[in-house]
Amino acid sequence: MTEKSLLTALQLRLEHRFTQMGLLQQALTHRSFSVDHNERLEFLGDAVLNLAVAHMLYEALGALPEGDLSRIRAQLVRQDSLHKLALGLDLSALIRLGEGEMRSGGPRRPSILADALEAIIGAVYLDAGFDAANALVRRLFEQVEISPAMSAAAKDAKTALQEWLQGRKMQLPQYEVVQVLGAAHQQTFEVACTVVEKGLRVLGQGASRRAGEQAAATAMLRMLQPSSAS
C-alpha cells in the first residue's frame, strides 16, 4: 500500500478524517526522523487522554473516592495499555523513524508506539476540538472493562513491590514511620521505605500508617521501574 492509502486506512480505523493532514503526519513522526516530530503533540495528547479517561471513570465509578479514580486512571493510561491500543491501530506500519531507530526495532518499541498514539489524540484535539478527541478516546477504550475491582488491583503497591523484589531474590522492603504531622483528627503519616540491596530510601505520606506505606511503596516502584511509571 502507498503511504497515502495507509493514512486513509488509519483515519478509517480512528473514525476521524483530518482536515489538517499535516497534524496526523506530524503525530506519526519520531524525533529521529525530523525536527517536525511528535513530542509537543504528545504533550497535548497526554493531557487530553487524562481528562477523557478521568471523565469516563467519574461517570462509570460514581461510588469511588478520588484516590481510587487516580489509581485506576494511572493503570489505564500506562505505556503498556497504550502500546496494545497502538498495535490494534497498526501504527507500526506508519511510524516515521530515522534509519538507526528503524534498524534497531524502533517500529515495535512500546514507548515509541504509545507516544505516537498520544500524539494522534493531541492531533485530533487540534484538528477538531475536545469533543472529537474525547470521542476517539472513548472508542479506543470501549473494549477495556472498567470496574471498581481495578482499584483493588491497582491499589496494593506494597504487594507489587514485594513481588518485584522477591522475583529478583532481594530482601523485603523496610517501612518506618518517620514522623506524624497535624492535629489528632487529621494526621498525616510520613513513612520511609528502604530497599537495602539497592541502597534506596524514599518517603510517602498518607492519612494512615498504611496509606503512608502504600505511598512510599508506590514511590519506590517508580524508582525501580521508571519506564512503567505513569
Next chain:
Amino acid sequence: MTEKSLLTALQLRLEHRFTQMGLLQQALTHRSFSVDHNERLEFLGDAVLNLAVAHMLYEALGALPEGDLSRIRAQLVRQDSLHKLALGLDLSALIRLGEGEMRSGGPRRPSILADALEAIIGAVYLDAGFDAANALVRRLFEQVEISPAMSAAAKDAKTALQEWLQGRKMQLPQYEVVQVLGAAHQQTFEVACTVVEKGLRVLGQGASRRAGEQAAATAMLRMLQPSSAS
C-alpha cells in the same frame, strides 16, 4: 451577605452562571463538612486545568520542546499559584468546612483553597462542557505572564534542592551515576541523589548525566516538599 448573594457574586467573578447550582455548592464543600464533598470534582478539575494550560502553552511557546512545556505547566498549576487565584476569587468566604477545620484556620489553608478552585473548574466542565471550562482557565491565567524564561526558572531542580538544603544548614546533595543503559546513540543515565542528613536516596533518569541529575533532584524535592509537588 447571604449565602445566595455570595454565590451570585462568585458566579459573576467566574463569568459563569451555573445551570446546575448543586455542582457549585459541592465544589465549595470540604470533606470535613459533608459526604457530598468536592474531591471527585477536584480530580476532574485537575485534569481540565492540565489540558487547558497545556493548550495555552502549546500556542504561546511554539519554540519550546515538550520537556520545557511540562516544567512550565507544573509551575503554573502548583498549589501556591492556585491558592493565589483562589484568594482573588474570595473563595475563603464561601468554602464549607466542618467545625474543627473552621476553628483551626481551614478557610485560609492554601491546600483547601487550591483544591476548591480545581473543583470549581471541574464543576464548570460538568455544567457546560470543556469549552466553558477552558475559557474559565484562560480568564484565570490572563494576568499570569507566560514566557520561555519560565522554563529556565523551572528547570533547575538541582539549584532549588541545593538552596532548600542550605536554608536548613544541611550538607549538599550527592549525585552518582548508577548505570548507563542503551546503545551509544541513545543512552539513558540513571543517577542517584543522596541527602545524607535525611537518610534519603532516590533515582532519576535522563538522556544525559546532567538530565539524570536534574530528574533525581526533582524526585528528591518531591520527597522533601510533598505538599508543593504537582
